[in-house]
Amino acid sequence: MAWAVELGYRVALRNIEADPVFGGSEAVLATKRLGPESVALHLLVALDAGKVEQAGLTAEGDRQMREFVHRRITLDQVWASIRLGHALLAESFIEACRTLVPVEQQPEQLALVSRLLFTYVDGFARGASETYHEEERAWLSSANAARDEAVRSILDGGPVDVAAASRTLGYQLDGRLHVALVLQHATPGHADATVVHRAASATIDALGATARLVMPVGRTAVWAWCALARDVPPPPVDDRLARPGTLLFLGEPGYGIEGFRRSHREALEAARVAQHSAVPHGDVVRYADVDVVAMMTTDREQASEFVARELGDLGRNEDPLAPALRETVLSWFEHQGRTQATADRLVVAKNTVTYRLRRAEQMLDRPLTERRLQLWAALLLARHLTPDHQPVEDRTEARRSERRG
16 A cells, blocks of 8 residues: 555656646645555555456546646646556556566466556546536636636736726736735645635735735635735734745735736745745745745756756765755855854854865865855755755766665
């Protein structure tokens, strides 16, 4: 069972890598893994019985399809995801069969795996299509559909009849100072939409908004906008805005329809940086707090290669002191090269800071003052990049170790 659960997780991750529209948060990943995980578990039962008792959409898959409709993921994208999932499931089951089944029994077992997998996935796909169309018909007949289409049309950046869009949304777009919010469940797999809706309303109240627009995005997230009075400074954005069970990401205030769009893009970027960062950001993240990292990680692979090239040995963790050396140099930069201030910030002795700076120079094989801007940027990126975006050389060696193991 644990193998099937892990397989479902890996299939979900591969699907998100192939099409990022399926990603977005830990809660979204928890939903995306439901389909492949349930298929893997049912296939294990079918293999044990030697036949598929009932081929069709599982309860978990049904929930997943309905979620995709509300997130406006197209059926073509769903089909591509199912095809990729089928290929990955087949690859994993066949590899397990070759590893665990005696050689003389493998032809028979491989044929059984192939037949059962095709039968089950075919039934799953047909059920997925029926459920998707059923949910889409219900959604299109609801009032939320018109508002959703209006918002997405605005965000796409094309020409918009502002007056008509404002009437559809019940929210005036022009002549206002907008702040965008993205709220998500903090607990992966949580699907109670009322939690994020209540949190959105409470947060907007705390911001002192004069108007609001709240739009569900599936069952795990909310996009929201609120209008602030121009002549009244908003309250500080900090953890006091946090609401239990949710994560809050905010864009910066912006005027008119362009400000509406830009603030939303910034809120999504704040969410992206926080959710893919090795550094804890808390339950409330403002774009202004992560804007530099957001810009530098638009292409995360390129950012990883830049870190590897710029830091060399200092960017790797072969020396257990390397993480502390990186943080010390970065803090030293942030304190304008003042050793005592750096020591106070890190709560270590001044001599310790001096030693670490010298050791970092040895690992870099150059003075800290050489290519200072590039070094600072690489250190900042190294702080935020998650282990799956570690320097290329480290990932390559890790893969070799996995093969050897």
